Amino acid sequence: MLQMNNVSKVFRTDTVQTSALKDFSLTVDEGEFVTITGPSGCGKTTFLNIAGLLETYTSGTYLLDGVDVSQLGDFQRARLRNEKIGFIFQSFNLMPDLNLFDNVDVPLRYRGMKASERKPLIENALESVGLASRMKHLPAQLSGGQQQRVAIARALVGSPLFLLADEPTGNLDSNTALGVMELLQEINDKGTTIIMVTHDQLLAKQSQRNIHILDGRISTGDQAEALAPAAEVA
Amino acid sequence: MEIGPILRALWHNKLGAMLIAVQIAVTMTVIINAIFIINERSRLMARPSGLEEANLFHLTSVGYGDDFxxxxxxxxxxxxxxxxxxxxxxxxxxxxxxxxxxxxxxxxxxxxxxxxxxxxxxxxxxxxxxxxxxxxxxxxxxxxxxxxxxxxxxxxxxxxxxxxxxxxxxxxxxxxxxxxxxxxxxxxxxxxxxxxxxxxxxxxxxxxxxxxxxxxxxxxxxxxxxxxxxxxxxxxxxxxxxxxxxxxxxxxxxxDRVIRGVNSLEQTRSETYGADSALSSILKTVVVTLVFINSMGIVGLAVFSINKRRKQIGTRRALGASKFEILRYFLLENLLITTVGVLVGAVLTIALSIVLTTNFNMPAMAWYYAPLGALALIAIGQLAALGPSVRATTITPATATRTV
Incomplete structure (x- = not known):
């Protein structure tokens, strides 16, 4: 489903060249719950951006659902993002001036669906995160945990191939984070593939597989091994 | 099209949009009436006098003395x-x-x-x-x-x-x-x-x-x-x-006399219509200035609005919006604000025209001034918003994952 082979990403300025990812290879199969961990600046977000087609890469190959994304133009990448990937961001990234219904509606509108087709999907998505009764509320009227639930509903509403979550609990207190994590587990249990970037080792242990990144490469050292039993826990 | 969500979003954040709409309405009211007055003056000045003015001049002889x-x-x-x-x-x-x-x-x-x-x-x-x-x-x-x-x-x-x-x-x-x-x-x-x-x-x-x-x-x-x-x-x-x-x-x-007032008919016409000509020039300056200020207001609002929403734009791109859809969003938003402005402006334009007709003995404004003015202001508004909107399309989807 997601296959990266020797992917590298180099950021260049006039005077500086920085390798954010180096010969990064990873395969994620359908139904997996994979966490990506590593220290700040190790390349987690760069990986997420490339995996989510938010950014291009410098070398290597990346096949998304069998499609070589290096050959795609901006428009095709946008369509692929819309149809195959659901994003969950650390800061929720909800539109503050839109109510919950309209927020969840955003990706569906870019899919060109009719209003009559979108409405039940949006209601179901909000229902699935327990916020169907508040669909006319603005994000600012919700708690952080509820806002992240709306973001999860927005990510799920188009039935994507997989979810990419960027520190989804990073802005939440521990109890709320636990609730969001349980929700993600439920979603994964229903068959949706999840790739989650996180700093939180405890959350990483709840996933089926943890990938630890150091200096732009997948670490094969103690960190990854220490987390290995977590797969059994999950 | 995202007319519904855009309107609802504008409603929740209406102060800036309302100020621009009011500016557009006032601008329209002033410039449409000014253009009508300019056209009316031009029409009056262009009326033929019946003379071959280009080849005529006049002069005055004033005699003096007992033997004159x-x-x-x-x-x-x-x-x-x-x-x-x-x-x-x-x-x-x-x-x-x-x-x-x-x-x-x-x-x-x-x-x-x-x-x-x-x-x-x-x-x-x-x-x-x-x-x-x-x-x-x-x-x-x-x-x-x-x-x-x-x-x-x-x-x-x-x-x-x-x-x-x-x-x-x-x-x-x-x-x-x-x-x-x-x-x-x-x-x-x-x-x-x-x-x-x-x-x-x-x-x-x-x-x-x-x-x-x-x-x-x-x-x-x-x-x-x-x-x-x-x-x-x-x-x-x-x-x-x-x-x-x-x-x-x-x-x-x-x-025994003096000769004075040697003038061509064209000079005489120019002097007679001097006040009309000056008024037209002043009004033209007012129109150009107002259109410029109005355009800058729209550009300013669009730039401010886009800079404030960089993360939102990145998020929209991440969620699947193409560059064209981002461009369309901002042009549509501007179109809705401008349309509200010109609708209010059309009412004010007609009201001011009635006041001028009633109190200053001016002819009634032709019906097509308000709709043509509205279309022109909408076009100017869209042109003004085009530059900032195109810049919005250059915001990358990766902006969505940036924390600063």
Whole structure:
């Protein structure tokens, strides 16, 4: 489903060249719950951006659902993002001036669906995160945990191939984070593939597989091994 | 299309959008009425006077001294002017059309019914006036030298013939054709009976803003006093040099008088319409300034709005928006704000027009000014928002995952 082979990403300025990812290879199969961990600046977000087609890469190959994304133009990448990937961001990234219904509606509108087709999907998505009764509320009227639930509903509403979550609990207190994590587990249990970037080792242990990144490469050292039993826990 | 979400989002964050909409409404109200006034002034200034203005100039002779003989001097002056190289003809008149200075009277066709008087400019002229001014007869003919009458301190003989403009004939004789009007009798305020001998197509009164500006009569009559006003028609292209030569000629003729007010008809028209021309220039400046300020306001709002929403734009791109969909979003948002502005502006434009018509005797604005103005402002608004909107499309989807 997601296959990266020797992917590298180099950021260049006039005077500086920085390798954010180096010969990064990873395969994620359908139904997996994979966490990506590593220290700040190790390349987690760069990986997420490339995996989510938010950014291009410098070398290597990346096949998304069998499609070589290096050959795609901006428009095709946008369509692929819309149809195959659901994003969950650390800061929720909800539109503050839109109510919950309209927020969840955003990706569906870019899919060109009719209003009559979108409405039940949006209601179901909000229902699935327990916020169907508040669909006319603005994000600012919700708690952080509820806002992240709306973001999860927005990510799920188009039935994507997989979810990419960027520190989804990073802005939440521990109890709320636990609730969001349980929700993600439920979603994964229903068959949706999840790739989650996180700093939180405890959350990483709840996933089926943890990938630890150091200096732009997948670490094969103690960190990854220490987390290995977590797969059994999950 | 995202009209619903955009409207709802604007409603939750309405202050900036409302300010721009109000600015657009006020701008529209001012500029549409200003453009109407400019067009109205231009139309008035473009009306033909009936004269061959490009080849005409006029000058004044003011005599002094006990030995000054008005009639002899006037006859000699006209003879000299007519023989000057480059001159087609010359005539003596009491007023210059479109000059702002002249005489008027009331005329009627029923001698006893003074209430039926129609205001008209009155030109006292000689028999050469028609050829000199280049007037175009549509019926009848002009005067000959035997028709001339003179008024002086020694005594007065009233003229008994008149030529009038087609516009005046249409007012006085609405049921007659120009040819049928010839031979009819006209009475002036002084109960002088004048036989109508000719109708000219056009000869404007000296006062351009007068409601009866197209109504004029010409009478074969001259005042014999120290003041003489001559109009000279030249060969095409020779007006300016003939003006100088004519002034030198009369000034050096030996008569006790001074020559002054040597001006082309074009200069006279320009001076008469000076206030209108200045008003038009001021209003044009106001229109351009307001359009510029309005455009800058839209650009400013769009830039501010886009900078404030960089993360949102990145998120939209991450969620699947193409560059075109981002461009469309911001242009549509601007279109909705501008449309509200021009709708309010259209109401205010019509209201101001009614106020101007009612209180300042202005003609009513044509119906198409408001919709055309609205379309123009919408187009200007979209053009102003285009640059910032295109810049918004360059915001990358990776902006969505940036924490700063």
């Amino acid at each position: 003989n008005e009639q002899v001097t006037s006859d000699d002056d006209l003879n000299m002017l007519r023989q000057l190289p480059g001159v087609v003809n010359a005539t003596a008149v009491n007023a210059i059309p479109v000059s702002g200075s002249g005489s008027s009277t009331g005329v009627r066709i029923d001698m006893d019914d003074r209430t039926a008087n129609v205001g008209t400019a009155i030109y006292r002229v000689d028999e050469q006036v028609f050829d000199t001014l280049g007037l175009n007869f549509i019926a009848g003919e002009g005067f000959d030298v035997t028709d001339m009458r003179y008024r002086s301190s020694a005594g007065t003989t009233d003229a008994d013939k008149v030529v009038m403009t087609e516009a005046l004939a249409a007012i006085l004789f609405p049921d007659l054709t120009p040819n049928e009007v010839i031979g009819e009798t006209l009475y002036t305020d002084q109960v002088t009976a004048l036989q109508i001998v000719g109708i000219v197509e056009r000869l404007q009164a000296p006062w351009p803003s007068w409601e009866n500006v197209e109504s004029s009569v010409l009478i074969p009559e001259q005042f014999l006093d120290t003041y003489s006003l001559y109009v000279v028609r030249t060969e095409p292209g020779q007006r300016d040099q003939v003006m100088r030569a004519a002034e030198d000629l009369l000034a050096g003729s030996g008569a």
